[in-house]
Amino acid sequence: MGIERREFLKTLAIASGTLAGVSSLKASDKAKLNPDRFGVLSDLTYCIGCRKCEWACNEANDLPNQPLDSFSDTSVFEQMRRPTSEKYTVVNSYADKGLDGGALNVKVQCMHCENPPCVSACIVGALRKHPDGPVTYNASACIGCRYCIITCPFQIPTYEYEKVLTPQVRKCTLCLERTIENEQLPACVEVCPTEAIIFGHREELIDVAHERIKKNPDKYIDHVYGEHEVGGTSWMYLSNQPFNEIGFPELSDNSPAELTESIQHGIFKGFSGPIMLFSLLGIIMKVMKKEEENE
Amino acid sequence: MNNITTLSYEKPRFFTPGVWVITLLASVGLLSLLVRFIFGLGAVTNLDNQYPWGIWIAVDVACGVALAAGGFMTALIAHIVHGKGYKSVIRPALLTATLGYTFVALGVLTDLGRYYNMWHILLPKYWSPNSALFEVGMCVASYLTVLYIEFLPIVVDRFKGRVNLPGMLKTFNGFFERFLKILDVSLKKVMTIFIILGVVLSCMHQSSLGTLMVLASVKVHPLWQTPILPLLFLLSAFVVGFAMVIFESLIASKSFNLKPEVKVLSRLSRFIPILLLIYLTAKLIDMVTRETYVYLFTASLDSIMYWIEIIIGIAIPFTILMFEKYRNNQTWLFTAAASVIFGVVLNRINVYLIGFTPLYVDKPYFPAWTEIAVTVGFISLIILLYRFFALNFPVIEDMEN
Structure with a gap:
């Protein structure tokens, strides 16, 4: 299935390229990104599964929290968990097939895509890609259609279905307020005792990641997950195990947003398609009417 | 039955035992709707973070839009191409289209978490031209307006020359008569523009409902996920538009004790096999190009659903309608139309729900059950309103004589 899906992705990518070429339009007026925008590198081999990042995230985002001690409870690892509307990040544990036979822990949160499908999907621009990296959400603009959740390639955004009047889409903010507005580290990065997650400029982090692989080619899989997936993500991972074995989806290097936006703009650029159709129908109508009158 | 209609036709009463059942279903739906707005989406739906869209989007919206395609297809055939003999349909x-789209809008409103912000799509500061959903939203809103304008002449015809306000308001009778007369004349002048506009808007959003799910990429099963999904949605909307006109006309004839218009409907049905063939060809070329035939025999729910879609929705109606003797037979005509409708409904549910697999x-x-109740309730309301308008407004020609 995995391989077949990848084949399918390839065809999608090719089709996307062709469409973009045919319409000779820029696939999208991509959000202008700062060259020194931020990112996070998560080295799974450093993670000890202490889940302090979960605690710190709850604190920083005013989410329901528990005492820090309770997070050392590893029984939560028995089940695979996903982020919820009250938990922007969760750590899952996988058996480490490497040398020491321990556990490989994977922190899951919004990947903050470079060309996010959720942003492309949003009908009112409530989701935006910040030039410095984070994918932001503006609840007051949101109409609650949940199309963003449909389109997220990592299945990250969550929804407050139980709220009657003011449900929100909830997900990691990359601690926008802390990082960009106050020059602090994201809460999870700050609390991490092993530097398993490091915050920095995305381009530099990519260099760091490749450097680590180069120094330890036997240890790491030669793949920086998130460098190219769906056109790149702000959050990137290094691992000593194949990513598809530890819960990461296999994704094409193109953002699905490129394909749909080239379809949309190919048809609707300057309303040329609709206007042509309108004129064509108008002419047909005139001609047929005349014929009818002549009879 | 023929004799009844030609001799002295009497309009049936609104309520029959069947109509009472439908009224009951509508009431249950409205009650569930009330619960949704008082206690929230979580209280009445099984939606979650894996499946953010359920049957309200798949059935009420995606199927609703497709099944309301009869409106623009008849406008295209009768008004634009000036095909003769289609006036009665x-x-x-x-x-149907007006009611259908009204309830598509209501379905969306029900599903939106912050429905009170729906008007945001009209504000330029929120416009998002990259979003296929934005295009769908704008087109549906515009088309609904166009449909109401196209529907106005029916209202004008109903009241023109017989405005009869009660009591004190009598003095306004003359005023309203003059108003209706002006409206009548001006509508006739501008209607052409709205008819063409209606067709253009329909083509736009029928296809964009397909584009919508292209963005869900790997989550939609390869049997349905394709960059040409917008084209397939448009083609199937063309087919189902004709099928719906036939289907509803035959049901209305039976329900209102009228002579079925087999002749007109049979002529209309000739388009269906041609369009089905184009639709199927596009589907097959796409399948061969993307090599998705490998999924055809996997004995999964997806492949079974795909086969049902192809056999009942395409192969059977195509075969039936290829023969003139079947096209002229009321029962076969109805069977073929119903199976086309079933196929397109299943297709939309496949793309939006069954083929949608979260990671x-x-x-x-x-x-x-409350989600189902709302959907069934909306459909029931459409049927009741159709009956009301058919009985009280000049909609069905034979009922007016």
């Missing part, structure tokens, strides 16, 4: 199709699934989605 225009107004019933228009009524991580805790539990598969099955609609809550």
Whole structure:
């Protein structure tokens, strides 16, 4: 299935390229990104599964929290968990097939895509890609259609279905307020005792990641997950195990947003398609009417 | 039955035993709707973070839009191409489309978490031209307006020359008569523009409903996920538009004790096999190009659903309607139309629900009974309103004589 899906992705990518070429339009007026925008590198081999990042995230985002001690409870690892509307990040544990036979822990949160499908999907621009990296959400603009959740390639955004009047889409903010507005580290990065997650400029982090692989080619899989997936993500991972074995989806290097936006703009650029159709129908109508009158 | 209609036709009463049942279903739906707005989406739906869209989007919206395609297809055939002899089906199709789209809008409103912000799509500061959903939203809103304008002449015809306000308001009778007269004349002048506009808007959003799910990429099963999904949605909307006109006309004839218009409907049905063939060809070329035939025999729910879609929705109606003797037979005509409709409905449900597989699934989605109640309730309301308008407004020609 995995391989077949990848084949399918390839065809999608090719089709996307062709469409973009045919319409000779820029696939999208991509959000202008700062060259020194931020990112996070998560080295799974450093993670000890202490889940302090979960605690710190709850604190920083005013989410329901528990005492820090309770997070050392590893029984939560028995089940695979996903982020919820009250938990922007969760750590899952996988058996480490490497040398020491321990556990490989994977922190899951919004990947903050470079060309996010959720942003492309949003009908009112409530989701935006910040030039410095984070994918932001503006609840007051949101109409609650949940199309963003449909389109997220990592299945990250969550929804407050139980709220009657003011449900929100909830997900990691990359601690926008802390990082960009106050020059602090994201809460999870700050609390991490092993530097398993490091915050920095995305381009530099990519260099760091490749450097680590180069120094330890036997240890790491030669793949920086998130460098190219769906056109790149702000959050990137290094691992000593194949990513598809530890819960990461296999994704094409193109953002699905490129394909749909080239379809949309190919048809609707300057309303040329609709206007042509309108004129064509108008002419047909005139001609047929005349014929009818002549009879 | 023929004799009844030609001798002295009497309009049936609104309520029959069947109509009472439908009224009951509508009431249950409205009650569930009330619960949704008082207690929130979580209280009445099984939606979650894996399946953010359920049957309200798949059935009420995606199927609703497709099944309301009869409106623009008859406008295209009768008004634009000036095909003769289709006059009697225009107004019933228009009524269905108007009611259909009204309830698509209501369905969306029900599903939106912050429905009170729906008007945001009209504000330039929120416009998002990259979003296929934005285009769908704008087109549906515009087309609904166009449909109401196209429907106005029916209202004008109903009251023109017989405005009869009670009591004190009598003095305004003359005023309203003059108003209706002006409206009548001006509508006739501008209607052409709205008819063409209606067709253009329909083509735009029928296809964009397909584009919508292209963005869900790997989550939609390869049997349905394709960059040409917008084209397939448009082609199937063309087919189902004709099928709906036939289907509803035959049901209305039976329900209102009228002579079925087999002749007109049979002529209309000739388009269906041609369009089905184009639709199927596009589907097959796409399948061969993307090599998705490998999924055809996997004995999974997806492949079974795909086969049902192809056999019942395409192969059977195509075969039936290829023969003139079947096209002229009421029962066969009805069977063919019903199977086309079934096929397109199943297709939309496949693309939006059955073929939609989240990356991580805790539990598969099955609609809550309250979700089903709302959907059934909306459909019931459409039927009741159709009956009301057909009985009280000049919609079906034979009922007016």
